[in-house]
Amino acid sequence: xxxxxxxxxxxxxxxxxxxxxxxxxxxxxxxxxxxxxxxxxxxxxxxxxxxxxxxxxxxxxxxxxxxxxxxxxxxxxxxxxxxxxxxxxxxxxxxxxxxxxxxxxxxxxxx
Amino acid sequence: xxxxxxxxxxxxxxxxxxxxxxxxxxxxxxxxxxxxxxxxxxxxxxxxxxxxxxxxxxxxxxxxxxxxxxxxxxxxxxxxxxxxxxxxxxxxxxxxxxxxxxxxxxxxxxxxxx
Numbered sequence: 001x002x003x004x005x006x007x008x009x010x011x012x013x014x015x016x017x018x019x020x021x022x023x024x025x026x027x028x029x030x031x032x033x034x035x036x037x038x039x040x041x042x043x044x045x046x047x048x049x050x051x052x053x054x055x056x057x058x059x060x061x062x063x064x065x066x067x068x069x070x071x072x073x074x075x076x077x078x079x080x081x082x083x084x085x086x087x088x089x090x091x092x093x094x095x096x097x098x099x100x101x102x103x104x105x106x107x108x109x110x111x
Numbered sequence: 112x113x114x115x116x117x118x119x120x121x122x123x124x125x126x127x128x129x130x131x132x133x134x135x136x137x138x139x140x141x142x143x144x145x146x147x148x149x150x151x152x153x154x155x156x157x158x159x160x161x162x163x164x165x166x167x168x169x170x171x172x173x174x175x176x177x178x179x180x181x182x183x184x185x186x187x188x189x190x191x192x193x194x195x196x197x198x199x200x201x202x203x204x205x206x207x208x209x210x211x212x213x214x215x216x217x218x219x220x221x222x223x224x225x
Contacts, residue, residue: 004153031211040199042115042216043154050211088153092210098167099144099210101153
């Protein structure tokens with residue numbers, strides 16, 4: 001079973017628009033990570049947010065974390081065609097080592 | 112710095128056969144995790160190796176086994192293949208076993224079981 005669930009499952013936006021996706025999880029966590037995957041290839045780490053953090057930025061990415069609601073959001077601003085990919089949240093479920101991934105949000109950026 | 116590599120890229124097997132997948136971790140990383148990703152799903156944790164010892168295991172049967180070598184490269188072995196084993200197998204290396212570390216993924220091995 002998967003700890004995290006992303007919403008929406010799919011998202012189609014115009015280049016230059018913002019993309020927002022959400023992740024909900026079930027158990028307490030130490031940290032939450034977001035990864036990107038292009039066309040069924042390996043995943044690339046985007047950002048990590050710790051359970052005591054509420055917001056984090058990295059370039060055009062903004063991640064929020066609400067541990068009381070067990071949810072996180074990933075915002076990609078000023079999207080580009082190269083942002084077309086699947087995005088996954090991954091949580092440690094309170095474990096020290098194991099990551100559990102959600103089913104992902106597929107983002108398509110139209111030129 | 113060399114990234115994570117996996118071999119082979121693609122593999123076709125028949126039901127009941129055995130398969131070995133290989134992963135070379137990134138330089139300086141002593142931890143390797145293996146994941147199974149079915150089509151349209153997120154990666155599912157199979158197990159993790161830290162300094163040549165299995166450090167944790169997901170909900171996979173014993174016919175999924177692994178090894179980690181002194182150079183921290185790793186193998187995933189799957190015996191008695193089933194049709195449902197068809198998936199993308201990903202390995203990821205990290206500088207230690209703790210979950211706060213970024214995991215560096217290889218490109219994956221696409222396994223098809225007929």
